[in-house]
Amino acid sequence: xxxxxxxxxxxxxxxxxxxxxxxxxxxxxxxxxxxxxxxxxxxxxxxxxxxxxxxxxxxxxxxxxxxxxxxxxxxxxxxxxxxxxxxxxxxxxxxxxxxxxxxxxxxxxxxxxxxxxxxxxxxxxxxxxxxxxxxxxxxxxxxxxxxxxxxxxxxxxxxxxxxxxxxxxxxxxxxxxxxxxxxxxxxxxxxxxxxxxxxxxxxxxxxxxxxxxxxxxxxxxxxxxxxxxxxxxxxxxxxxxxxxxxxxxxxxxxxxxxxxxxxxxxxxxxxxxxxxxxxxxxxxxxxxxxxxxxxxxxxxxxxxxxxxxxxxxxxxxxxxxxxxxxxxxxxxxxxxxxxxxxxxxxxxxxxxxxxxxxxxxxxxxxxxxxxxxxxxxxxxxxxxxxxxxxxxxxxxxxxxxxxxxxxxxxxxxxxxxxxxxxxxxxxxxxxxxxxxxxxxxxxxxxxxxxxxxxxxxxxxxxxxxxxxxxxxxxxxxxxxxxxxxxxxxxxxxxxxxxxxxxxxxxxxxxxxxxxxxxxxxx
Numbered sequence: 336x337x338x339x340x341x342x343x344x345x346x347x348x349x350x351x352x353x354x355x356x357x358x359x360x361x362x363x364x365x366x367x368x369x370x371x372x373x374x375x376x377x378x379x380x381x382x383x384x385x386x387x388x389x390x391x392x393x394x395x396x397x398x399x400x401x402x403x404x405x406x407x408x409x410x411x412x413x414x415x416x417x418x419x420x421x422x423x424x425x426x427x428x429x430x431x432x433x434x435x436x437x438x439x440x441x442x443x444x445x446x447x448x449x450x451x452x453x454x455x456x457x458x459x460x461x462x463x464x465x466x467x468x469x470x471x472x473x474x475x476x477x478x479x480x481x482x483x484x485x486x487x488x489x490x491x492x493x494x495x496x497x498x499x500x501x502x503x504x505x506x507x508x509x510x511x512x513x514x515x516x517x518x519x520x521x522x523x524x525x526x527x528x529x530x531x532x533x534x535x536x537x538x539x540x541x542x543x544x545x546x547x548x549x550x551x552x553x554x555x556x557x558x559x560x561x562x563x564x565x566x567x568x569x570x571x572x573x574x575x576x577x578x579x580x581x582x583x584x585x586x587x588x589x590x591x592x593x594x595x596x597x598x599x600x601x602x603x604x605x606x607x608x609x610x611x612x613x614x615x616x617x618x619x620x621x622x623x624x625x626x627x628x629x630x631x632x633x634x635x636x637x638x639x640x641x642x643x644x645x646x647x648x649x650x651x652x653x654x655x656x657x658x659x660x661x662x663x664x665x666x667x668x669x670x671x672x673x674x675x676x677x678x679x680x681x682x683x684x685x686x687x688x689x690x691x692x693x694x695x696x697x698x699x700x701x702x703x704x705x706x707x708x709x710x711x712x713x714x715x716x717x718x719x720x721x722x723x724x725x726x727x728x729x730x731x732x733x734x735x736x737x738x739x740x741x742x743x744x745x746x747x748x749x750x751x752x753x754x755x756x757x758x759x760x761x762x763x764x765x766x767x768x769x770x771x772x773x774x775x776x777x778x779x780x781x782x783x784x785x786x787x788x789x790x791x792x793x794x795x796x797x798x799x800x801x802x803x804x805x806x807x808x809x810x811x812x813x814x815x816x817x818x819x820x821x822x823x824x825x826x827x828x829x830x831x832x833x834x835x836x837x838x839x840x841x842x843x844x845x846x847x848x849x850x851x852x853x854x855x856x857x
Contacts, residue, residue, distance in 0.1 A: 428583075
């Protein structure tokens with residue numbers, strides 16, 4: 336017999352199969368010896384009250400062993416002789432578009448400007464150690480995209496739960512921990528995600544697809560009003576190459592050369608709203624104490640605490656973004672004269688810091704002009720200002736949180752996780768007033784709502800600008816093709832239609848389905 340049971344238990348009970356079995360035997364009059372297995376279907380933490388509980392949805396096997404697999408696997412066949420489609424970009428949108436193409440009998444050919452996920456590591460290390468940014472291989476560019484080495488959080492607000500569950504199953508099929516299927520806020524971790532990405536690439540190649548690293552798209556091949564392929568440069572040999580087929584364009588939110596090409600070529604794009612701010616870093620022990628309402632913090636049975644804050648200030652949203660408990664702040668620049676920060680967490684979320692993006696909504700009407708690239712140029716100006724404030728290196732300007740709110744320069748700074756280093760700077764004075772003033776007021780709101788959060792123990796590290804694409808590539812809502820050019824499928828974060836790993840992966844699958852229909856003449 337199998338029963339599905341909902342429980343609300345203390346963290347210590349949730350952490351132990353034996354304790355769960357004992358509780359079930361008491362509440363449901365089931366002899367402990369008859370409980371052969373307990374499978375956790377869903378798990379979430381409720382820390383709204385003084386006593387923290389864990390909500391569990393369980394599948395309990397009574398008198399019989401578990402028979403079904405943990406998850407349904409996707410079958411990928413041989414497409415080596417099938418019609419091909421070109422996928423530009425190997426982030427989550429491109430990878431999941433490619434997998435879905437294989438399911439639908441189409442051969443994916445991926446071109447990716449950066450290096451494979453393993454070789455990227457050396458270039459990432461050079462950013463911190465040598466203050467050197469490789470414009471083609473960094474935290475944003477390379478196999479796996481911006482998420483590969485920046486975090487691996489899989490939480491999404493998408494309502495398409497069926498699609499979300501499939502994305503998580505595919506990750507598990509390629510080596511991700513099965514706990515992501517149950518956790519309310521699933522997270523693989525930046526230490527484990529690269530191996531999962533490499534396994535996905537191996538599946539694509541094993542099914543007859545192609546993956547071309549260090550190959551940068553330079554333009555589309557256009558016949559009439561149809562995109563029939565891409566021209567690209569091989570960054571190793573220096574040779575020009577052409578790849579023919581309909582194009583899924585999944586280049587990510589930082590491929591600014593692609594946006595410039597689209598604008599210069601007269602391909603329809605528009606400016607899109609973004610969010611800009613800082614990375615805010617607290618000691619993780621302090622966040623644990625605040626969120627779990629205990630001086631002891633998380634204790635033995637709870638994970639590093641998360642938080643989520645949002646408010647409205649002067650008509651714009653101010654909110655936390657991409658919260659990384661027990662994580663690091665990383666340098667996310669993609670070119671010269673830029674300082675950009677982002678956050679990541681290892682799978683165990685075990686560092687002594689917790690950070691999040693603290694950002695302010697910036698709408699297109701907030702930036703003067705009608706240039707479709709004006710939001711991107713706004714990002715660039717702010718990143719250049721940050722680079723200058725940081726000493727024209729990857730050292731980042733920073734300020735203690737309470738000092739920022741009070742308008743005081745910080746005489747010193749707390750230890751931070753940001754490896755290239757920080758320098759004290761008056762963020763309140765040089766950041767755009769529409770950002771700084773709203774952040775100040777937002778912090779005051781968050782401090783009132785969560786006592787201890789507004790503190791000089793926390794450091795603000797500038798600047799967080801890459802929250803989403805500053806451009807939207809216009810596409811038809813029914814066919815997902817570009818509004819004018821047939822055979823071009825703008826996809827994922829870089830096209831302005833997703834935000835995060837899972838939503839980008841879902842959009843990749845949708846674009847693949849439409850691309851397959853296009854090849855069939857549907």
